[in-house]
Amino acid sequence: MEAGKEEGHSGKNRPLAWFLFWSYLLIALLCVAGVAWYSWSVMKHYYIDQARDMLKARALILEEELKPFLMDDSPLSADPQLRKLGQLHSTRITLISLSGKVIGDSQEASWQMDNHAARPEVAAALEGGTGVSTRYSNTVQKHMVYVALPIQHEGGMIGVLRMAIPVTALDEALKAMSGRILLGAFFILLLAAGVSMMVSTLLARPLQALTRGATRYARGDFSLRLAHPAPKELARLALAMNQMAAQLFERISTITRQKNEMEAVLSSMMEGVIAVDKKGLIISMNQAAARLFGRQPAAFTGLLLESVTRNKDFSRFVQEGLESGVFKEADITLYMGGSSKILHTRNVALHDSDGAQLGMLLVINDVTRLRSLENMRRDFVSNVSHEIRTPLTAIKGFVETLVNDGLEDKDQSGRFLEIVLRHVDRLNNIVEDLLALSRMEHEDARKKLSMQPCNLNQVVQAARSICLQKAAAKQISITLATGEPVMAFADCNLVEQAVVNLLDNAIKYSNPGSIITLSTGSDEGYSTICCEDQGIGIASEHLPRVFERFYRVDKARSRQMGGTGLGLAIVKHIAQAHGGFVKAQSELGRGSVFSIHLPARQEETA
């Protein structure tokens, strides 16, 4: 757009060469006109002087011849004589007496002519000098050049002889001369135009090169270095422009590098950073912040932060921060795309170099996982305490009864001790499961696994053997649906424990007479173990949560069955420690299918 403007601008203006050319031409024109005019006027004066000298010379020649006409007392008209002489010399000749009376004229009848004493050239001659005048002649009605000489005889003036030629004769001579002067001037001008063109182009060329360089600098291309033109001032300008370009390049590079570093720092930050101005408009934000709102950072620039977050608490936090300029932090829950996020938000006032508030910087931490882990930890502690307290309360109750009542009643004592034993077993189970879970959850649990190629058919067979007795007690049969060996790179004992847990649940939550099927297979690079039962099933709302620690669909029933609520959590963690996962499908009243997916090959566990 800028470039367009620039072009439009330069389109209206003329190039420098154009101005230089016409200026030079104008100067040349003025000079030539001045010289022509001066030469013309010099010529004109020269011609007039020549004419005067010529007239004077002729007058002197004729002086002697005409004297007799003046010396006569009653003079005869000298007209015929003068007419002859006039024709001979192509000159008007007038003879005038001392009184100014015209005694003879070569062109007019003298007796008709008025007194000529007042004619300037005659008056001058009558005073004894040479009278010269260029004026209009009423007699012959032409512009004439007159020269009048006093005629002397024996030491006294006896009359005046006047010679005249028309100026037209001079004009014609001058006209011919002017024509030649004009032609010369025209050729000189033509030459001057050519030279102007050459000089203008030569002078404009280095400026054009400087302009091209400046335009490239304006576009941000600083690679060009300008050549130093011959004129000193332009060479200095080129030098200054080169220095300016080098400095600008260095500064822009520094700014770009600092900006890139800043962006790299901001974009590698886990915390979201948003800068807003005083009106709450987003100035910039980093990748982490943009990720929170599901778009690229550039998409948010200039938007009102309020319209992006659409959250009252967030808006209030930002508003209060902008108004007070005081550091604040808060946990704000944001609902987006059907899920909620807990954002720990801090604000820092943004100031310019003069200390004036520009806006605010928000540093946002997504603490959703952290808070949920904290909640889980709290829940876990309370669940463990609760799980342990129940059997402990029972044990305490029965032991107190035995202490108070004594051990006389052997039947009752035996029954009580059996109950105590059952609760101790339960406590033991809980502790065992917690320890197993803790082992699995430990970060380097995977490193401690004794991984080896494991035939899952043998694993399910071993697990079945362990659970057969328990199943038989409920008239439940466990069938194996295995074919070709299914291999996984795994810790066989742990996988066996996981299958035992699944079988244990299947037996617990199935009615007598039902069948449990254990099968193995492969699925998208994973080796799988499925445990399918025809038990009570799990309602869909509980299904996603059954792998959580202590989560039980029916607490009373689970406890009654000796469950700890940790069995499936252990299965999940065993699968995850191998780089695998678990799945559960179920239909209430029809049965459930639990599957363990383990990587089939070694590298996939790495």
Ligand code: ADP
């Ligand atoms: P528990 O020790 O209570 O069995 P688990 O973690 O093994 O704990 O299982 C969690 C819950 O999932 C159980 O309390 C039960 O409600 C449900 N459950 C697990 N396996 C089955 C199954 N095969 N059929 C029906 N419900 C099951």
